[in-house]
Amino acid sequence: MLGRLNHVAIAVPDxxxxxxxxxxxxxxxxxxxxxxxxxxxRVVFVELPNTKIELLEPLGEGSPIAGFLEKNPAGGIHHICxxxxxxxxxxDHLQAxxxxxxxxxxxxxxxxxxxxxxxxxxxxxxxxxxxxQA
Numbered sequence: 001m002l003g004r005l006n007h008v009a010i011a012v013p014d015x016x017x018x019x020x021x022x023x024x025x026x027x028x029x030x031x032x033x034x035x036x037x038x039x040x041x042r043v044v045f046v047e048l049p050n051t052k053i054e055l056l057e058p059l060g061e062g063s064p065i066a067g068f069l070e071k072n073p074a075g076g077i078h079h080i081c082x083x084x085x086x087x088x089x090x091x092d093h094l095q096a097x098x099x100x101x102x103x104x105x106x107x108x109x110x111x112x113x114x115x116x117x118x119x120x121x122x123x124x125x126x127x128x129x130x131x132x133q134a
Contacts, residue, residue, distance in 0.1 A: 001090055003083035006112075006132050007045065007052040011065050011078040015042055015057040018075070022046045022055070030055075036111050041065050043111050054081075054111070079118070079128035087115045087133040099123040107133070 012018035015033060022028040031045040040063030046053035056078065058066040068078055084090040087107050095101060100120035107115035110132055119129040 001084060001093060003085065003134050005051050006081040006083050006130075007054045008080050009054040009056055009078045009130070010075060011068050011072070012055050012057050012075040013069050013073065015044065015055060018055040018057075019044055022053070028053075034111060035059055038108055039064075039110070045111075079130050081116075081130035081132050083134040084131050085134055087117060087131055090131055091117055094119060 010018070019030050019033075023030050029047045031047070033042055033044050035042050037059060040059050041056040042059045043054055043056045046055065056065055058069065060066075065078065069075065091101055091105065091107075095105075100123055102118040102120060105117075107117050110116035110130070112132065115133045117131045119131065121128045
């Protein structure tokens, strides 16, 4: 069911500072920032040969990332994203296996303009997992 690793998301308290680390210190190519109001975040993608790193900062006080950063003020790994061929089939299979889908269970459009879902970390080895339709 799982396809390739799409990205690893890192929450940062200051997106500009995170971009500087990846561009200047690590010499990586970083996309332009984009706001994702439906998810409450501003994101950039660090391009790697085999996957991406997503840096995300809160977009407003109600952002789920704001809560994460309250507990982890320096930031840290927030979630991992796997690609799936059919997000509805993947959701139904995972729910049948007892995994909980966050939110209302319906896919939202993510930063790559494709349907995404998030799965509860308590059901997946303590890791928040995002599924993105390939």
